[in-house]
Amino acid sequence: MDRERSINIAVIGAGNIATRHLENLAFLGGNRIVAICDLDENLARAKAATYGAQAYTDWEKVFEEVKDLGAILICTPPVLRKPVIQAAIQHNVPFLCEKPPAQSLREAREIVALLQNTRLIHSVGFNQRYAPSVDRCMELLEGRQINLVDAAVITSPGLTRNLGADWFYLKEKGGSLFDNTIHTLDVIRYIAGDIDAVHAFGSNLTIPISDSFTIEDSMSINLQFSSGAIGCILLSWACAQRRDDLTFFGRDIRLSLSTIPPRIEGMVGAPDEKPKSITEQFPQGPAMGRSGEIHPNRRPQDPPDPPHFEEIEVFLNAIRNPSLSSAIRSDFADAARTTALLHAIEASIASGSVEKVPLIEGTP
Template sequence: MTVKIGLIGCGGIAEVHLRGYLQVEDARVTAVCDVVEEVARQRAEMAGGAQVFSTIQSLLAGSDVDAVDICLPHHLHKDAIVAAANAGKHILCEKPLCLTLEEAAAVQKAVSDNGVILMCAHNQLFKPAVQRARQLIEEGALGQVYELRTTDSFYHSFNMETIGWRGHREMIGGGELIDTGYHPSYLLLYLAGSEPVEVSAMLSNHRLHFMDGEDSAQVLVRFADGKVGNIVTSWAYEPTPNTEKFQVVAERGYIYSEAGGDLHYKIRGSEPVTIPLPKTSGFNEEIADFITCVREKRRPIHNEADGINVLKVILGAYQSVAEKRTIIL
């Protein structure tokens, strides 16, 4: 059975997703939707001749897709998810899941009421180093985990003319933290494997002063089992070469990965070990796994419940800065 996909939103990230579907034998993008017809037609041609629609409702009503892939600006996610779920379509949605806890409740209800699968498009979870690290942690190789740090910082060339909707708080939902910063946030929660219970944050606008929101963030998270996590993320600067993608320090040793490639770990009393692993974006693996989830009707690696937990951390960080205190989730 070929899983037929409707691509909703045909901007830059949609091309990355579409290339992923072209690598999966039993999946095909058969419909695309965008308010800019020229862009939609370009994606349709790339997909091999997909139907073109200008609205979500027309795609849902006029195509026979099994699932949709939502690649829209942040503020449009909730309505698109709810519409797709109510139409009985499975859903892959780019991060963030949505922008508020009220929106999250509507998403959760629509997905539950209609019995569809929702997968959060958290591509970095599919990096081999992340999967191997999670395995080592779950196997108890490090003993009790104490602290974790995840990072995603780079010098972004945005300016007033090119930042687009991301420069507006009501569309992006904040600033850099709810965009690129969403990656180290979901990565932190995934590696911690525990419910976040407290959040404290500091936000900065070091360089991109034309933005409504922050261009950099540091967030502390305490988890229910006592672990403490630190998120570092920015569009303002080029990080030092030794900045790790993630690190975990624990009772028996440590584990880390630089740029999400090879995995390094050390157990106390033993020599350090390096596991050579490919450095990938994770997008192709994410798309392939979504298709498998749809075919096998199994729980995705990150579903709406996981997406809501990540959103709680992000919103808690914003509240922490606004109220200058630690937020209890």
């Protein structure tokens, strides 16, 4: 297997996340961006000119026309997932699919079934799993029972509407739960294990439901883990004062995790011991801004947008050498289980009852 082989890469969707991947790929070097596709022809042309690729507005043509396509990055909003993945399977092209991995639970199940008997290398964009702080957090929690998980993801895009596209604010197209909170829930699953049941409430005290805002502006969610642990999460898309934290508690440990920038902070020690404080920062530079600007504090030796960089590097290494595919931290089947958790949360808000997290057939 040629570890240096250049891979021809196509990118479908040329917005925010595509720009992050493209900048990371330029930093990584050694591959070719051969096609960039967006419904917005001007955007596709501009990005294609920047990265030396061919511009497309129809993703199906990318599969038809590009020779020796080695990987495809699906960077569109969640409305476009299954048809591209189907084509990738048909043409045997490894794919990296952005989160959320599907626009409905049904679609997630269908894609899991499509992939089940293939060995196609693929990855889902839960990049936060690759943050060095996640590795360190898991190392410190190794051998300890996690009893409680507590998180708050409080941000303001519902107030500022500064994210551009409408789908961030519309439940039927994704909404805040499926856009940003999905990362926190996925990292919680990755570290603390599967969640069996949820009970959630939603409210719209700050931003009333309207045609352009069909999601809850805030949520409170209780989690019951398969391990017996319990957790609670507060979410808001409607508070000008930000709070973003995630903490794991065990008998003798409290550990707070940040993935971007990577950092952990906490205390460890049994009740009869003098507790030891833990504070660790990691050298990775800050992430890129939404409009594609690279953070001014980034060190030149750091990739433009960690931990998306680590995610894409692992994906490309697995294409060159499939024996490295176990380093991919989120395959579709696992990502579908995070999706199922989000659907259980939505179901609980609608029913007012505790909801079991639906099983995804064909996953462990």
